[in-house]
Amino acid sequence: MFRYVLKTLLRHRTRTLLTICGAAVAMFVFCGVEAIQEGLRRLVTDSESNRGLVVYQENRFCPSTSHLPVDYARQIAKIPGVREVMPVQVWTNNCRASLDVVVFNGVNPQQVAQFRTFNIVDGTARGFETESNGALVGFTLAQRRGIKVGETFSIGPMSVKVSGIFRSEVAAEENVIFTPLDYLQLAEGTDRAGTVTLHEVIVQSGFDLNQVAESIDQNLKSGPVATKTRTRGAFMANAVTDLVDFIRFTAWLGYACLGLVLSIVATTTVMSVQDRIKEYAVLQTLGVRPLTAMRLVVTESSLLCIIGGLLGAGIAISLLAWLRLAMTTEGVSLGIAPSFRLAGLAAVLSVAVGVLAGIGPAIQAVQTPIVAALRRD
Amino acid sequence: MALVEIRNITKSFRKGEETIIPLDNVSLDIHEGEFVSLMGPSGTGKSTLLNLVSGIDRPTSGQLVVGGVEITGLSRSKLADWRAANLGYIFQTHNLIPVLTAYENVELPTLLLKISAAERRQRVRVALEAVGLTDRAHHYPRQLSGGQEQRVGIARAIVAHPKIVVADEPTGSLDSETSEQIQILLERLNRELGITLLMVTHDSELSRMARRQLHLDRGKIKELASENQPVSVSAGGA
Numbered sequence: 001m002f003r004y005v006l007k008t009l010l011r012h013r014t015r016t017l018l019t020i021c022g023a024a025v026a027m028f029v030f031c032g033v034e035a036i037q038e039g040l041r042r043l044v045t046d047s048e049s050n051r052g053l054v055v056y057q058e059n060r061f062c063p064s065t066s067h068l069p070v071d072y073a074r075q076i077a078k079i080p081g082v083r084e085v086m087p088v089q090v091w092t093n094n095c096r097a098s099l100d101v102v103v104f105n106g107v108n109p110q111q112v113a114q115f116r117t118f119n120i121v122d123g124t125a126r127g128f129e130t131e132s133n134g135a136l137v138g139f140t141l142a143q144r145r146g147i148k149v150g151e152t153f154s155i156g157p158m159s160v161k162v163s164g165i166f167r168s169e170v171a172a173e174e175n176v177i178f179t180p181l182d183y184l185q186l187a188e189g190t191d192r193a194g195t196v197t198l199h200e201v202i203v204q205s206g207f208d209l210n211q212v213a214e215s216i217d218q219n220l221k222s223g224p225v226a227t228k229t230r231t232r233g234a235f236m237a238n239a240v241t242d243l244v245d246f247i248r249f250t251a252w253l254g255y256a257c258l259g260l261v262l263s264i265v266a267t268t269t270v271m272s273v274q275d276r277i278k279e280y281a282v283l284q285t286l287g288v289r290p291l292t293a294m295r296l297v298v299t300e301s302s303l304l305c306i307i308g309g310l311l312g313a314g315i316a317i318s319l320l321a322w323l324r325l326a327m328t329t330e331g332v333s334l335g336i337a338p339s340f341r342l343a344g345l346a347a348v349l350s351v352a353v354g355v356l357a358g359i360g361p362a363i364q365a366v367q368t369p370i371v372a373a374l375r376r377d
Numbered sequence: 378m379a380l381v382e383i384r385n386i387t388k389s390f391r392k393g394e395e396t397i398i399p400l401d402n403v404s405l406d407i408h409e410g411e412f413v414s415l416m417g418p419s420g421t422g423k424s425t426l427l428n429l430v431s432g433i434d435r436p437t438s439g440q441l442v443v444g445g446v447e448i449t450g451l452s453r454s455k456l457a458d459w460r461a462a463n464l465g466y467i468f469q470t471h472n473l474i475p476v477l478t479a480y481e482n483v484e485l486p487t488l489l490l491k492i493s494a495a496e497r498r499q500r501v502r503v504a505l506e507a508v509g510l511t512d513r514a515h516h517y518p519r520q521l522s523g524g525q526e527q528r529v530g531i532a533r534a535i536v537a538h539p540k541i542v543v544a545d546e547p548t549g550s551l552d553s554e555t556s557e558q559i560q561i562l563l564e565r566l567n568r569e570l571g572i573t574l575l576m577v578t579h580d581s582e583l584s585r586m587a588r589r590q591l592h593l594d595r596g597k598i599k600e601l602a603s604e605n606q607p608v609s610v611s612a613g614g615a
């Protein structure tokens with residue numbers, strides 16, 4: 001019977017092709033939108049994984065406006081519950097939202113491994129540890145900008161020598177360049193000796209993150225610069241807060257795309273069933289059960305959806321993998337990357353929408369009395 | 378015991394304010410191996426009776442037993458199963474599935490039976506041979522003439538070895554020469570393969586080929602001729 005469904009679809013090639021194209025375009029947009037949603041979720045949840053806090057200047061959001069004394073690190077280290085503190089200088093070529101922002105993180109090369117989990121996939125960390133302008137470049141940024149190990153990468157006042165390229169479990173990290181802290185503080189034009197953008201803190205297990213954050217802000221209240229300490233996830237979410245509303249809105253765009261697939265495939269299937277209502281009556285006269293006849297209709301709509309959906313998702317995922325986009329704002333990157341989850345979601349939704357699109361026409365196909373359907377021309 | 382036992386069947390439906398009764402308390406027996414033709418003016422309920430025997434329509438009242446099964450009380454799914462195993466239907470307009478070849482059209486009813494692939498192939502081959510269309514097996518309906526299409530329809534009706542084959546004006550859309558070929562074919566299937574046939578027709582020549590000829594008018598059945606008198610017919614309590 002599957003052969004019958006296939007042959008029916010092939011019989012109306014143009015209609016089938018147009019429906020598949022419609023479903024593919026809609027699923028393409030859905031996957032793009034879902035990749036952005038997933039990037040936001042990953043940014044928050046991945047950042048939460050290491051019991052980390054971020055100490056930032058109060059009421060400041062852009063890295064270029066947050067200036068904390070480096071020696072806050074010593075004070076923070078004494079607070080109960082704090083296991084490790086790392087001062088970080090952030091420099092970005094653009095504080096506003098953009099798809100191609102370069103973000104430098106100046107850190108202590110000996111300390112960074114305790115705060116970030118990354119894997120060097122090309123070159124080594126040696127230059128980063130020993131040379132004043134040695135740098136480790138995130139994989140996504142390196143791919144996007146065509147940066148190679150051994151090259152000197154320059155942007156604005158920054159000019160670093162790439163010693164290695166790394167991959168990270170946190171997708172957003174792959175858009176960052178790590179350099180020694182001193183280099184970033186003293187780089188021409190930045191003039192930030194003695195200050196850093198933020199302090200990253202690792203909290204000992206058994207201590208409540210929010211309580212430790214509160215203690216840090218209380219302790220530094222009397223210092224020259226007031227601070228605001230948040231969990232790493234909350235900091236990231238806050239940094240991209242301007243984008244969050246927009247990103248949440250795009251979720252509706254994604255649902256609308258699914259609705260579009262549903263409506264395109266359901267329309268085609270209804271037309272197909274109405275054209276062949278007599279054919280379904282003949283099949284039932286021969287002994288095809290009503291449920292089997294319904295299954296034939298649902299199989300037809302599901303096939304259209306699966307082929308179109310997977311085609312659209314495949315193109316979207318390939319394009320995302322190739323472009324390696326990252327939406328960056330306030331020095332925080334939100335990776336727009338494909339994932340197995342996205343591919344799985346697209347496949348499951350294609351099947352679900354296909355089934356849903358076929359139910360109405362399937363009921364129509366078997367609800368028409370056989371004798372009445374056989375009389376139709 | 379008769380293969381088909383129709384007992385006091387009435388079929389009525391409303392058309393606007395009017396109640397139409399195409400079949401009024403009809404009783405009829407059809408025995409295994411019989412070739413029965415049913416004639417009568419248009420709109421007198423011939424096709425309605427055929428559809429009731431086929432289980433694609435339900436009577437308003439009365440009992441219908443085919444092959445020992447009371448089919449009026451079966452659910453839609455059970456009725457479909459019953460049709461797959463017991464009924465062959467020859468349509469006036471062939472009603473072949475246009476996307477399937479002649480072979481695949483004939484094979485269709487066998488896909489609903491629990492038989493092996495080898496037996497399925499064998500049955501399709503034999504059915505196509507019986508109607509003389511082995512050489513057109515891989516042609517699509519659009520590549521066949523009207524007569525060839527009807528022969529494919531006949532092969533499809535007999536391939537599942539049904540207990541009864543019903544034919545609704547099987548030559549109604551064919552020219553006289555092709556009609557004659559179909560008449561001969563139906564008569565041969567009944568005589569040589571012992572297939573029980575109930576046929577509705579307007580064609581008196583075709584009707585005469587049947588061994589029993591019935592006439593239906595104003596909801597009542599009348600026996601016109603039979604090779605095997607006496608026959609069990611009652612109409613409207615007559």
